[in-house]
Amino acid sequence: MGRGPSIEARKNATDAQRGKVFTKLIREIGVAARAGGGDPANNPRLRTAMDKALAANMSKDVMERAVKKATGELEGVEYEEVRYEGYAPGGVAVIVDCLTDNRVRTVADVRHAFSKNGGNMGTEGSVAFMFKRLGVLSYEGGDEERITEAAIEAGADDIVAYPEDGAIDVLTTPESFEAVKQAMSAAGLAPGYAEVGFRADNDVAVSGDTALQVKKMLAMLEDLDDVQNVWSNADLGDAG
Structure with a gap:
């Protein structure tokens, strides 16, 4: 039986993938900041991008540099x-x-x-x-009744449960996405994944x-x- 990849090889592969994820997140932060300003409190798209970056363990320093490059405080590439x-x-x-x-x-x-x-x-x-643009807040598991009640209270459009793995998606309009996400988090139900994107009809x-x-x-x-x-x-x- 052959040996698998060495620890070093696996680490290098993981680091490379992590670097690719960071590159995509930094670009998204930059475009969001250039389009709507560098203050996440007044820029929902930037706030969402920074939340995703934090979830990926990106440091605040890296995020701040991306914002400064986008807003002209530091020299950077425009995307x-x-x-x-x-x-x-x-x-x-x-x-x-x-x-x-x-x-x-x-x-x-x-x-x-x-x-x-x-x-x-x-x-x-x-x-x-063939697609609709909507906000999705995903939960890998949890109390479906509690999530549903909180989502309705927060103004979500729909809740979709997946019995095969216990996952739950809370669906919103793009306009209400940020408010629903904040309300769910305030209720102690922060989603594992949250993004505005496309879902097929x-x-x-x-x-x-x-x-x-x-x-x-x-x-x-x-x-x-x-x-x-x-x-x-x-x-x-x-x-x-």
């Missing part, structure tokens, strides 16, 4: 938001949100990920109509080799430095 849409194998719709300082590089990388895995990029709006079930190909394509897109989020309507079944 712009770009969205690409397309289809993965099996008719799966995909939205790719990017932050980039070089559109030519980014579109080439995204197109390569689509084409290499049997997908194809579409025009703007070609799949977005209907999932597309794929299986076998097609599901594996879709999974590979989504992972390749998510691994790109310029990609912040990948949304799809894929129901991967056991391949997920």
